[in-house]
Amino acid sequence: MSAHRPGALLPVCLLLTLLLSAAHWWRAGQAGVALACLLWWSASLRRAAWMRPLTALLLLLLAAEWFLTADQFIQLRQMRHQPWLRLALILTATAAVTLLTALLVWGSRGRRWFSRHAESAGAQALCFLLVTALLLPLLVLSPRTLLLERFFPGLGPLQIVCAALWGAWLCRRLSDRQTAPVIRRRVWLLFSLVFFAQFALGLAGQSAFSMSGEPHIPVPGVIIGGALYRGQPGFMVALFTLSVLTAGAAWCSHLCYFGSWDQLAASRTRPTPHPHPFRLRSLSLLATCACALLLRACGAPSAPAVAGGLLLGISLVPAALLFSRRRGYAVYCTMICPLGILACLLGRLSPWRVRRTSTCVQCGACLRACRYGALDRLREGREPGPSCVLCRDCLSACAHNGLCLRWAGKGGNGLAERAFVVIVSALHAVFLFTAMA
Numbered sequence: 001m002s003a004h005r006p007g008a009l010l011p012v013c014l015l016l017t018l019l020l021s022a023a024h025w026w027r028a029g030q031a032g033v034a035l036a037c038l039l040w041w042s043a044s045l046r047r048a049a050w051m052r053p054l055t056a057l058l059l060l061l062l063a064a065e066w067f068l069t070a071d072q073f074i075q076l077r078q079m080r081h082q083p084w085l086r087l088a089l090i091l092t093a094t095a096a097v098t099l100l101t102a103l104l105v106w107g108s109r110g111r112r113w114f115s116r117h118a119e120s121a122g123a124q125a126l127c128f129l130l131v132t133a134l135l136l137p138l139l140v141l142s143p144r145t146l147l148l149e150r151f152f153p154g155l156g157p158l159q160i161v162c163a164a165l166w167g168a169w170l171c172r173r174l175s176d177r178q179t180a181p182v183i184r185r186r187v188w189l190l191f192s193l194v195f196f197a198q199f200a201l202g203l204a205g206q207s208a209f210s211m212s213g214e215p216h217i218p219v220p221g222v223i224i225g226g227a228l229y230r231g232q233p234g235f236m237v238a239l240f241t242l243s244v245l246t247a248g249a250a251w252c253s254h255l256c257y258f259g260s261w262d263q264l265a266a267s268r269t270r271p272t273p274h275p276h277p278f279r280l281r282s283l284s285l286l287a288t289c290a291c292a293l294l295l296r297a298c299g300a301p302s303a304p305a306v307a308g309g310l311l312l313g314i315s316l317v318p319a320a321l322l323f324s325r326r327r328g329y330a331v332y333c334t335m336i337c338p339l340g341i342l343a344c345l346l347g348r349l350s351p352w353r354v355r356r357t358s359t360c361v362q363c364g365a366c367l368r369a370c371r372y373g374a375l376d377r378l379r380e381g382r383e384p385g386p387s388c389v390l391c392r393d394c395l396s397a398c399a400h401n402g403l404c405l406r407w408a409g410k411g412g413n414g415l416a417e418r419a420f421v422v423i424v425s426a427l428h429a430v431f432l433f434t435a436m437a
């Protein structure tokens with residue numbers, strides 16, 4: 001065997017230990033954890049470098065679980081005056097094998113096996129942990145939010161591992177500026193499809209597919225209008241605010257179930273200069289707030305108010321998509337949607353900014369990538385405008401590294417962009433795997 005080839009020992013040992021653990025969890029009635037162990041082994045065959053420390057950690061935890069289980073069984077058998085030595089030996093040996101596999105993973109053999117995509121390993125591991133940390137409390141406090149748990153109680157842990165693996169994969173693809181634009185558009189569209197599929201099923205009477213049993217209105221402007229009409233913020237306002245504070249206006253380039261269609265329509269045409277990416281939206285925001293407050297003051301019943309918001313929001317979509325296709329920029333997002341302007345304004349509180357660097361040679365390639373009116377001939381040579389939604393398409397389009405994503409007020413050293421990608425990938429994974437219309 002060549003010194004550089006990883007060999008089959010590690011995957012075989014890993015399979016053995018994870019199979020034993022899966023059997024243990026299955027027997028304990030934790031089918032979700034058991035299947036997650038097997039999923040982890042399958043994922044390890046991709047040999048991604050980010051999995052090495054987490055696999056070693058996982059095996060350490062599983063070894064600890066074996067020791068605890070051994071202790072519990074020994075005590076139980078001793079209390080019942082039953083023979084316990086053979087059982088103790090088997091369980092301790094299993095714990096020792098798990099521990100040895102952890103050492104194998106951590107050592108040079110593990111380094112050779114988990115060697116792919118080492119450049120993004122830290123960001124991917126962080127993203128995996130972030131998704132897990134965001135979803136675990138949901139599993140405890142509101143398991144119904146997890147799609148699998150809703151239909152197959154007990155499989156929540158499996159869904160969390162699926163979501164975290166997805167987040168880690170996405171983090172790598174979004175970290176690569178070459179693949180980022182295409183991947184962003186595809187996964188954004190995927191989220192939208194999942195969201196609207198659930199919405200349609202909710203409308204068809206499948207209440208398990210809708211939040212709190214009733215479909216909510218899938219028009220972004222209604223998030224703000226509805227909150228003002230009700231006089232209380234609600235779940236969607238909290239979700240929007242938290243997302244925008246952590247990922248800035250990236251809500252409008254990675255997370256919103258509506259915007260993906262507008263970007264898709266716009267992306268077919270070369271963008272024309274945007275007349276004013278804020279003026280119409282400001283009016284739209286004012287009109288939305290005024291209508292909601294007026295309806296509330298008049299004590300208007302909720303059904304006509306909801307129907308009005310829904311009709312207005314949806315009736316503008318076909319025309320906007322048509323214009324997006326003609327103009328080459330996202331017309332619904334940059335001229336109509338009142339929530340988008342809030343995302344841009346509130347997003348200024350987040351630390352992320354796209355800025356020009358000294359290597360910009362004014363070639364103009366980035367102007368053709370922006371679909372949000374933040375870069376066009378009117379702004380040539382200047383910083384992106386306030387309608388920037390942090391899609392980073394302009395960064396990918398630039399062959400001179402003339403743009404960077406950096407912390408507000410600080411220089412860009414690549415760390416800011418990596419941190420941004422970790423956060424948006426994690427948020428996307430959480431949104432996708434908990435999407436409920």
Ligand code: SF4
Binds near residue numbers: 253257338343
């Ligand atoms: S501008 Fe509105 S529709 Fe467009 S992505 Fe943002 S919130 Fe969604």
Ligand code: SF4
Binds near residue numbers: 363364366398399403
């Ligand atoms: S930032 Fe890059 S793509 Fe844009 S004008 Fe400068 S060099 Fe050209």
Ligand code: SF4
Binds near residue numbers: 384385388389395
């Ligand atoms: S300036 Fe760049 S990052 Fe901002 S919206 Fe335009 S293309 Fe996207």
